[in-house]
Amino acid sequence: MRLAGDSGDGIQLMGSQFAVSTALSGRDFATFPDYPAEIRAPAGTTFGVSAYQINLGGEPITTAGDAPDVLVAFNPAALKVSLPLLHPGAVIVLNNDSFTARNLTKAGYDDDPRDGNTLDQFQVVTADISHLNFEAVRSFGLSKSESGRCKNFWTLGLLLWMFDRQLEPVEAWIRRRLAGKPTMRDANIAALHAGHAFGETAELSASLPQVSVETAQMAPGEYRSVTGAEALALGIAAAGELAERPVLFCSYPITPSSPLLHRLTRLQELGVGTFQAEDEIAAICAAIGASYGGMIGVTSSSGPGIALKTEAMGLAVSAELPLLIVNWQRGGPSTGLPTKTEQSDLYQAVYGRNADTPMPVLAAGSSGECFDMAVEGIRVAMRHMTPVILLVDGYLSNASEPWLIPVIESLAPIESRPVPELTGDSNPEMLAYQRDPASLGRPWITPGMPGLVHRTGGLEKDYVSGHISYDPDNHQRMTEFRQAKVDAVAGFIPDQAIELGDDSGDIVVVGWGSTYGPIYQAARRTGASFVHLRHIHPLPPNLGELLARYDKVLVPEMNNGQLATLLRDKLGIQPISFCKVSGQPFLISELAGRIETERKGSAS
Amino acid sequence: MNEQLTARDFATSQEVRWCPGCGDYAILKTVTRALADVGAKPESTVFVSGIGCASRFPYYVETYGFHTIHGRAPAVATGLKLANPELDVWVVTGDGDGLSIGGNHLLHTLRRNVGLKILLFNNEIYGLTKGQYSPTSRTGTVSPSSPAGSVDTPVSPGQFALGAGARFFARAIDTDKVGLGNVLRQAHAFDGASFTEIFQNCIVYNEDVFAAFTDRKNAADSQLHLKHGEPMLFGENNGKGIRFNPQTYAFDVVDAAESPGDVLVHDEKNAVLARLLIDLQLPVALGIIYRQPAEAFESAFYAHHPTRMRRTKSVADFIRGPNSWTVE
Ligand SMILES: Cc1ncc(C[n+]2csc(CCOP(=O)(O)OP(=O)(O)O)c2C)c(N)n1
Numbered sequence: 042m043r044l045a046g047d048s049g050d051g052i053q054l055m056g057s058q059f060a061v062s063t064a065l066s067g068r069d070f071a072t073f074p075d076y077p078a079e080i081r082a083p084a085g086t087t088f089g090v091s092a093y094q095i096n097l098g099g100e101p102i103t104t105a106g107d108a109p110d111v112l113v114a115f116n117p118a119a120l121k122v123s124l125p126l127l128h129p130g131a132v133i134v135l136n137n138d139s140f141t142a143r144n145l146t147k148a149g150y151d152d153d154p155r156d157g158n159t160l161d162q163f164q165v166v167t168a169d170i171s172h173l174n175f176e177a178v179r180s181f182g183l184s185k186s187e188s189g190r191c192k193n194f195w196t197l198g199l200l201l202w203m204f205d206r207q208l209e210p211v212e213a214w215i216r217r218r219l220a221g222k223p224t225m226r227d228a229n230i231a232a233l234h235a236g237h238a239f240g241e242t243a244e245l246s247a248s249l250p251q252v253s254v255e256t257a258q259m260a261p262g263e264y265r266s267v268t269g270a271e272a273l274a275l276g277i278a279a280a281g282e283l284a285e286r287p288v289l290f291c292s293y294p295i296t297p298s299s300p301l302l303h304r305l306t307r308l309q310e311l312g313v314g315t316f317q318a319e320d321e322i323a324a325i326c327a328a329i330g331a332s333y334g335g336m337i338g339v340t341s342s343s344g345p346g347i348a349l350k351t352e353a354m355g356l357a358v359s360a361e362l363p364l365l366i367v368n369w370q371r372g373g374p375s376t377g378l379p380t381k382t383e384q385s386d387l388y389q390a391v392y393g394r395n396a397d398t399p400m401p402v403l404a405a406g407s408s409g410e411c412f413d414m415a416v417e418g419i420r421v422a423m424r425h426m427t428p429v430i431l432l433v434d435g436y437l438s439n440a441s442e443p444w445l446i447p448v449i450e451s452l453a454p455i456e457s458r459p460v461p462e463l464t465g466d467s468n469p470e471m472l473a474y475q476r477d478p479a480s481l482g483r484p485w486i487t488p489g490m491p492g493l494v495h496r497t498g499g500l501e502k503d504y505v506s507g508h509i510s511y512d513p514d515n516h517q518r519m520t521e522f523r524q525a526k527v528d529a530v531a532g533f534i535p536d537q538a539i540e541l542g543d544d545s546g547d548i549v550v551v552g553w554g555s556t557y558g559p560i561y562q563a564a565r566r567t568g569a570s571f572v573h574l575r576h577i578h579p580l581p582p583n584l585g586e587l588l589a590r591y592d593k594v595l596v597p598e599m600n601n602g603q604l605a606t607l608l609r610d611k612l613g614i615q616p617i618s619f620c621k622v623s624g625q626p627f628l629i630s631e632l633a634g635r636i637e638t639e640r641k642g643s644a645s
Numbered sequence: 646m647n648e649q650l651t652a653r654d655f656a657t658s659q660e661v662r663w664c665p666g667c668g669d670y671a672i673l674k675t676v677t678r679a680l681a682d683v684g685a686k687p688e689s690t691v692f693v694s695g696i697g698c699a700s701r702f703p704y705y706v707e708t709y710g711f712h713t714i715h716g717r718a719p720a721v722a723t724g725l726k727l728a729n730p731e732l733d734v735w736v737v738t739g740d741g742d743g744l745s746i747g748g749n750h751l752l753h754t755l756r757r758n759v760g761l762k763i764l765l766f767n768n769e770i771y772g773l774t775k776g777q778y779s780p781t782s783r784t785g786t787v788s789p790s791s792p793a794g795s796v797d798t799p800v801s802p803g804q805f806a807l808g809a810g811a812r813f814f815a816r817a818i819d820t821d822k823v824g825l826g827n828v829l830r831q832a833h834a835f836d837g838a839s840f841t842e843i844f845q846n847c848i849v850y851n852e853d854v855f856a857a858f859t860d861r862k863n864a865a866d867s868q869l870h871l872k873h874g875e876p877m878l879f880g881e882n883n884g885k886g887i888r889f890n891p892q893t894y895a896f897d898v899v900d901a902a903e904s905p906g907d908v909l910v911h912d913e914k915n916a917v918l919a920r921l922l923i924d925l926q927l928p929v930a931l932g933i934i935y936r937q938p939a940e941a942f943e944s945a946f947y948a949h950h951p952t953r954m955r956r957t958k959s960v961a962d963f964i965r966g967p968n969s970w971t972v973e
């Protein structure tokens with residue numbers, strides 16, 4: 042992280058306080074104070090920029106880092122000087138109030154960098170920091186310059202919120218340091234709290250790339266930086282292209298799902314329409330209506346909204362309609378921790394519907410992988426004529442990472458069972474339910490097609506004719522058929538591969554979702570094997586046999602043990618759960634530590 | 646296949662499962678006749694419904710049909726209409742389905758003016774679940790869930806619709822072939838959301854709730870059949886008329902022969918008039934009460950979509966983003 046501004050901005054103080062809070066949160070760090078050459082360089086100039094760089098992380102750190110992932114720039118000059126240093130996808134916090142025409146000129150900017158696309162590859166957070174800070178300390182009767190000096194603590198408060206650090210240690214430090222100046226002490230504490238409150242109210246959360254892959258290790262090819270929402274939006278559009286159908290995305294705003302809606306509204310030339318519905322239920326129902334009408338219906342939400350959509354998912358299962366439902370998982374229950382990430386909706390996705398209502402469930406492991414899983418989700422939905430749930434860990438929505446740009450031409454077309462040819466004596470009602478023997482997907486017959494007129498809905502249907510049926514044997518058959526259809530997905534997916542390590546041994550770590558990064562690093566460090574699941578339901582067919590080759594199966598999850606339950610249920614194995622539900626990603630060191638502990642346990 | 650279909654061509658092979666004597670039968674008959682009259686094509690007509698006795702309707706019409714979930718038919722139909730605006734999409738709902746569990750969707754569908762032909766079968770009761778009071782039940786309705794009489798104030802479907810911004814509101818009686826048939830043809834022709842309240846007799850759980858005005862014996866004195874641009878006359882030989890009373894801000898009944906100058910002329914574009922007509926108790930206003938067309942949602946949706954939902958570029962044109970770099 043790099044903090045940069047004028048010498049008078051209190052950058053060094055702020056940096057050292059952040060370092061203290063980093064140490065207290067159990068992370069290692071190294072710092073690099075970067076002062077301007079002049080003692081009192083002219084304010085607002087590039088050579089007057091004072092900076093403080095800190096490298097923080099879960100594993101031993103020996104340098105202050107080459108390319109910062111976070112930049113706090115108090116003025117345009119600080120931005121200008123620091124920008125070339127940053128990693129693509131870095132978080133940039135800017136003080137809007139300092140972006141005056143005069144300061145821009147002093148920094149040598151012809152145009153305001155906040156407009157245009159200079160900052161496109163970063164996660165930019167802007168706030169009127171000077172102004173908000175001034176308001177926060179107004180009641181203390183300070184002079185203008187005294188008020189201004191509290192700005193660094195306002196910003197520190199914001200950073201502490203964004204990185205989920207405690208306020209208390211910093212507050213205690215202010216009390217000690219300014220014990221003799223009670224007004225300044227209280228004003229700084231007020232500013233610290235105000236900045237923190239601002240982050241909370243604005244629901245800001247920063248997501249640092251989990252794994253900083255060194256350039257040397259990256260496969261050759263063309264890269265860009267991408268957030269989960271961007272990749273998922275592109276994946277949905279790509280699936281439409283591969284299926285040669287328009288897409289209708291229907292949703293109701295909720296954190297952290299909304300960025301996907303925002304992204305898709307900008308992809309209209311790719312045959313994507315967006316509909317902001319009146320509520321979560323209307324959103325999925327409109328998506329079902331769109332699918333019924335022949336477009337690819339997609340909806341998205343996070344846990345609470347997915348709960349509301351549940352009944353309609355049953356309708357899509359019953360009517361055998363394709364649909365993609367994206368769940369950006371956040372902390373719960375109820376409103377829970379809207380800005381914090383979790384993996385706690387796995388039960389909801391796999392088991393969480395009334396009746397026997399199985400649905401395929403997929404999960405994306407990184408921002409870039411959101412693209413692949415969106416394509417895969419729509420492929421499964423159309424092949425099997427079923428709704429599909431895609432689980433994404435919430436913070437991936439805004440988290441950028443370097444992404445090897447996929448080659449669209451290399452992706453297979455997406456198809457559903459062809460609509461049957463009409464012959465003189467064909468019964469249209471029966472044609473609608475003539476399913477493919479392998480995928481069990483029915484032909485996608487849509488209103489407007491002549492000669493195929495039929496009725497469908499949520500009442501139990503006769504397996505053959507689709508007519509309403511209360512026949513007991515038919516219901517048995519339909520229940521088994523719906524399960525068999527979801528099971529059939531397993532026949533179309535590749536065998537589970539081992540991400541890292543030996544194909545048998547003392548321990549394998551099994552993960553899903555965004556824990557990919559830290560598990561990968563921890564496995565590499567410890568030599569444990571690593572299996573990462575993208576298909577959650579059904580599981581890849583060889584998974585049971587694969588995991589049986591290890592003495593221990595360790596399952597780290599950001600929930601209370603949901604994948605472990607699934608593995609017990611589906612494979613009959615006894616995995617070891619390692620759960621973390623703090624709203625924070627796993628640290629490499631804690632995973633590596635646990636792997637070593639389990640190993641020692643086996644040895645004794 | 647489309648040389649002049651008859652009402653019979655719109656009947657399905659399904660056995661109709663409503664109670665004998667239920668008003669839904671009469672509605673079904675008039676709807677299939679209206680479909681034949683307007684030259685509807687079975688393959689481009691869709692009936693979407695929620696849940697309830699009324700919502701069984703799609704199974705009995707030989708068109709595409711989607712029996713969805715309780716209250717959500719307007720939302721499903723909105724997605725369908727966006728996917729294919731060429732379709733004639735009808736929504737069949739009940740007073741519980743449309744105004745209780747699905748009230749929110751109805752509100753927003755009407756305000757957006759989605760091109761759906763919405764038929765609300767109002768029997769002032771939950772028929773399918775065996776007779777509990779509904780949001781349109783009158784205060785004091787005795788039912789299995791309100792043995793001492795319901796205490797809720799009922800919602801007026803017409804006032805609800807106008808309040809939501811509906812552009813077409815009409816009313817008809819289930820057994821009135823002529824009145825209902827006319828309203829259905831007009832609803833079909835309307836570009837935007839048309840909302841029709843049909844007074845439907847539930848012979849089992851709420852028999853004759855509408856008898857005060859549906860009874861043929863008193864029909865002349867209790868029904869006001871509206872026609873745009875014509876005086877509001879009713880009663881034997883059209884002897885009675887409706888006038889506006891400026892003292893009470895409400896309608897009065899006057900002797901049409903005595904004060905012909907006082908009798909109001911129906912103006913279906915006047916929302917204030919429509920609101921007063923909706924509240925008129927006896928006679929009850931029937932026919933097209935309000936019609937004021939505006940651009941349908943699906944037209945606006947496509948008009949504002951830069952490519953009208955067509956793919957004019959490839960993902961490959963977008964996927965690089967503003968800044969990409971190459972690793973050798
Ligand atoms: C989610 C849900 N809740 C409750 C029901 C039970 N239910 C079915 S129909 C109905 C009421 C129907 O009343 P109305 O819409 O007036 O239709 P009618 O049967 O009177 O035609 C209810 C409560 C249901 N099917 N789904």
Ligand code: SF4
Nearest residue numbers: 664667698772847848
């Ligand atoms: S319960 Fe009432 S509304 Fe339902 S079918 Fe019977 S008579 Fe008709």
Ligand SMILES: [Mg+2]
Nearest residue numbers: 739740770772
């Ligand atoms: Mg009813």
